[in-house]
Amino acid sequence: MKNLTAIDASSILHPATNADDFARNGSKIIESGQGIYLRDDSGKQLIDAVAGLWCVNVGYGREELADAMQKAARQLSYYHTFSGMSNAPQIELAERLLEKVPNGLTKVFFGSGGSDGNDSLVKIVWYINNIRNKPQKKKIISRWQAYHGTSLATASLTGLPSFHTAFDLPMNNVLHTESPDFFRHGLEGETELEFSARRAQQLEEMILHEGKDTVAAFIAEPVLGAGGVVPPPQGYFEAIQKVLKRYDILFIVDEVVCGYGRLGKWFGSELYDLKPDMMTTAKALTSGYFPFSASFVTDEIWQLLKEGSVKYGNFAHGYTYAGHPIGAAVAMANLDIIEKENLVDNAATVGAYFHEQLKQRFANDSFVAEVRGAGMIAAVQLVKDKTNKTFFDKETKIAANVAQQCYENGLISRPLPSLDSMAFSPPLTCTHKDIDDIVNIFDQSVRSVMARVL
Ligand SMILES: Cc1ncc(COP(=O)(O)O)c(C=O)c1O
Secondary structure (H helix, E strand, C coil): CCCHHHHHHHHCCCCCCCHHHHHHHCCCCEEEEEECEEEECCCCEEEECCHHHHCCCCCECCHHHHHHHHHHHHHCCCCCCHHHCCCHHHHHHHHHHHHHCCCCEEEEEEECCHHHHHHHHHHHHHHHHHHCCCCCCCEEEEECCCCCCCCHHHHHHCCCHHHCCCCCCCCCCEEEECCCCHHHHCCCCCCHHHHHHHHHHHHHHHHHHHCHHHEEEEEECCCECCCCCECCCCCHHHHHHHHHHHCCCEEEEECCCCCCCCCCCCCHHHHHCCCCCEEEECHHHCCCCCCCEEEEEEHHHHHHHHHHHHHHCCCCCCCCCCCCHHHHHHHHHHHHHHHHCCHHHHHHHHHHHHHHHHHHHHCCCCCEEEEEEECCEEEEEECCECCCCECCCHHHCHHHHHHHHHHHCCEECEEEHHHCEEEECCCCCCCHHHHHHHHHHHHHHHHHHHHHHC
16 A cells, blocks of 8 residues: 655645644545544544634535535536636626625625635735825735735735744735734733723824825734634724724734634624625635635726726636636525524524633633634643743744644644644534534643643
8 A cells, every 4th residue: 555644744835834743744634524523544533623714614525515516527527717708607696795795895706716815915905005105005914913815915924923924024015004903912910991092192103104105005804813812802803993093904803714704703803893804705605615715896896897898908817727617606506504593593602602611621721821712713831830821942842742632532733833732613504512522632632731831
């Protein structure tokens, strides 16, 4: 039999993987998935408490999605959407999505993933500001700890230094303001509201320092995902949005993780009262069964794009797989499941139970400083001692060790090593019993690691 692990180690450059370690340790091969469970090639069953990369919201092995995919592939396996060409699935999907997205978003642009979705919006921002005769207004402000993708523009927007170091990024016209992480950056005695006001003031100072006529857009995830699962502190987006309005700065909301129910509402924008001018979605739109993204803009932006075509000719942007008929059909079937099974409400109620259980379980432990998140996304902040907020030494690799122990005990969790946090975003289909299983295995795993390192 072929040694797949050996072939893998000698042939594949894995994303977000330490290439040196990987050559020594090899891969973990996942063979199959059903519901919230995965099975690896050793036959080990694992609960996937991350839903892949926060995307398999309806769970694995859904026949409805496989059937939709097969049917679409048999009818029209592929055709492009350049030069005004179209297909019925993408048109039906557009109509359905535009009824669901936050008010004011009236047009959609399809792509293949979160990075290209955000990339498209950055290009649209630059393009329309040329149309508006504001060629200097091009800077995009993102936040430290943000994650917006790994293409040239979106790795630049991502506010995690490892995505910049040695890649010669961030590129020009991308700036980072301070992160909304109150746990890490709140001052002694400062309330969340005061912290939010301070962050809004820092944003305003950056805009004025750069020149208000040079800043085009601000991008944010409703809840910071890969950067720590950090929900906005109280009053944060209200204060930030006032600053954006004051200086005619577009608000790009990145709903790639939060969209389609993860937070217990259809969109994070709904939960936090965000008014996006532009919005990116991907991942849960097809529950990861097909690479697909949908980016949205307002009518005002659409009118400028039309003007652009009169002035410059074709809108010269797009991807081979934009509006892919199979992806659109899968998205439709996925939305059917989310609606039929009330998964958005389930994320709210079972998600609340999840947070409650994690909080209760570690309330008296000095190695958990906080449990944060919203709906069906959570992070557990590990520390050496919460009473004086001491963190583990880097060499302890606490998050990686806990993740490894969880895996051995049958649970996939997501380590966020730079923050010593463990993230969870299980499928929205989780029941109370599934949550009990996740919390029990995590509890047992984290305690056995702490017994070794504390
Ligand atoms: C908030 C957010 N935006 C964008 C992306 C990039 O998406 P993709 O990996 O599909 O390019 C991700 C991926 O995790 C994400 O979490």
